[in-house]
Amino acid sequence: MAAHWVLLGAGAALALGLTAYASAHAQTAVPLGATVDGLLTAGRSLSPALRAAALDTEAASARAGGADTLDDPTITDSYTYYKDPNVFSGHTVMLTQAFPLWGKRSLRREAALADVNASRGRERAAQDELDEKIKVAYAQYDLTARDLAVNREIAGLARRMRSAASARYAQGGGDQIAVIQALGEETTAKLEDVRLGGAYEAARARLNVLVGRPANAPLSQAIRARPIPAAEPALEMLVERARAANPTLAASTATMEAARTRSTLADKAWYSDVTIGGGPLFQTNNRPVGFAATIGLNIPVPWGREAAGQDEAAAQLGASQQRYEATRLEIEGALAESLARLRAARATEALLRREAMPQARAAFQTVLINYSQGRGDLTGAITVERQTHDVELRVLQAQLDEQVELAAIERLIGGDL
Template sequence: MRSQLLWLGPSAMLVASLVLSQPAVAQPTDNLLGATVDDLLAAAHQLSPNLRAATLDTAAMAAKAEGAGKLDDPTISDSYQYYKDPGVFSAHTVMMSQAFPLWGKRSLRREAALADVDATRGQERAAQDELDEKIKVAYAQYFLINQSLKINHEIFELASHLREAATVRFKSARGDQSAIIQAMGEETAAKLEAVRLQGDLGAARANINALVGRAGNAPLADPVKLRATPGAALVVSTLVERAHAGNPNLSASDAAVAAAKTRSKLANKAWYPDLTVSAGPIIQTNNMPVGFAATLGFNIPVPWGREASGQHEAAAQLGASEQRFNAALFEIEGALGESVAKLQAARSAAQLLRHETVPQAKAMFQTVLADYSQGKADLTATIAAQRQIHDVELRLLQNQLDEQVELAAIERLTGGDL
């Protein structure tokens, strides 16, 4: 084999080394953001407007909860009594009234408000997990495009050297001009593919910057490596248990159920009367000493439909909250099963490609290249073998992307990194 490659000269040796070598991993040359996904996630947690908005929503709900158990504002009223009888003096009665909810209604209102805070906090965590998933997938796509560009560059270099080899054979009367034209066509195709990939790379950068919360044209470092996938096989039942404890959407739904239960109790207590206390001075028009008046009042819950409709509303909202929790639980369990199956399939396919298909494609190329060097094969077979290696490497990258996509989905569903 070595003598056959030497027959083609240094260019053929370079062709073989380009094809048979693995793509090199890019190393960061500066401190630009984007070399690793962890840097992007940390930046997004600080810069993302969506996360800041979710944090402010939680703060607003917490502030609302602070006043949920407070008393309503007092009311001041002035009652004037006028008498025509000169023996009876008119008077102003100034009263301050304060309503006092009884039967634990204030504590129930505060309990429901705190449950709302928990639900909003769960939504805030869910927003962060969803953003993390998008960034993880976007980074994996960014890495895939970057590696595809490197493979495309190798293909272009290979086509260039094949064109040089075909030219040498043509000049020595061992080949025809069509082989040169065919090699030039491969060079042009590689150039066109490079233009497309550069466009995809720019779009990927803009997408990542938008997710992080930066300007779309902000510079990004070349991606260094993909996130490591779990070495052991993932068990769906274990992940489901983890999701029960850590999924923020489930936490938010559970808190919504708790809030609805508390409001249902509160609606049932609407039939219980509340107390209103009023007190104030009596000021007579004859400048006599100021008197004092005090009253106690209770509202009368009459069956005119308002309390009953409130009970029906609270019961319906509780049922809806419970159904939404069950729906979220089933959806998470189904999504986990689907993602685990896809992750395992992508992992198995990547292993087959890496350990069987890639070596076979490289061995085929070596054989075809040796035949071409001896004049036993034409350039078409050599280019076909080269394309096969190219396709296999791209399929391997696509499987790595599939693994990253499913891993990000599983981590979002379980509420944390694996």
């Protein structure tokens, strides 16, 4: 009995420990939407487009499984009739099977397997394209939230200007027009807050749809943007990675291999295949059952079918080779463009942060203080406030441009940078 209670106590302690661990794990789990990694994982598991691409690959694999199988056998029943009573008529039941020769079956399988590889490449390309869309949408989601924060700071500054204008007017040092101007700036900030709120909801809806969730599903606020690599990548390195890992390029390579194999198969259409058959022979005189056997070869004749097949296969091979070259050049060109835009965005953000932003903030504080002390006019303060707001927005836009180009580069090279 004592041992029984000891076991029960140990079991209860274990259960409590597991419950506490699960509770702590749930509390430390990052909510969906907080980081881009969680959204990427959700998209890869929930996206209907990715599931469709996976089913296309499954269908290609199923076709490859039967690519090298023999055609269905044929059963025939032939009746031979003789008018001569000394020669007995009879039925011949024949089962025949065609056997492709010269490695045709293996070539069919090779071509089908190349089709599977091409489908896998397209599936991976669909995933990379979805990843890029999620990364860009997340950057817009995060940018809009930060834009809202900046606009609320601007609204606070507008309230300060209104208070200063009202105080100055009350002391007889200003005019009513300045107070109305300050109120107009405050109203403009409120209207911008409404617009940005709508943009934020739209960005959230787009993210939800991209990961296969209802558009109005709850989504956590973004807590951090994806980091931009500190070291600027070299174009040569990016091109090399794209040639090795870009899934669209891999799919194009596999398509080219399938076309090459089918071209070889078309050349072998001029080589005969063999058909073998056999079966029982039933005579009408009730004699013992005999046996009949047959062997045959198909005769490729120059009526145009084989030659047309060769021409078609050669044209398809040439087309696949040209598509591969076009895809390769397009990828390399897109990499060069995205890298140039990434460099420009990084340089723009650095310059804005290092020079334009401190200058604008210092100018605004100086003008606002002077106006509060009765020096200067409100028009100058409003102008400097708008310049400050513009610099803040340009910084955010430069950061968005960096995220967009980073996502494009990662799609083109087939992996994270």
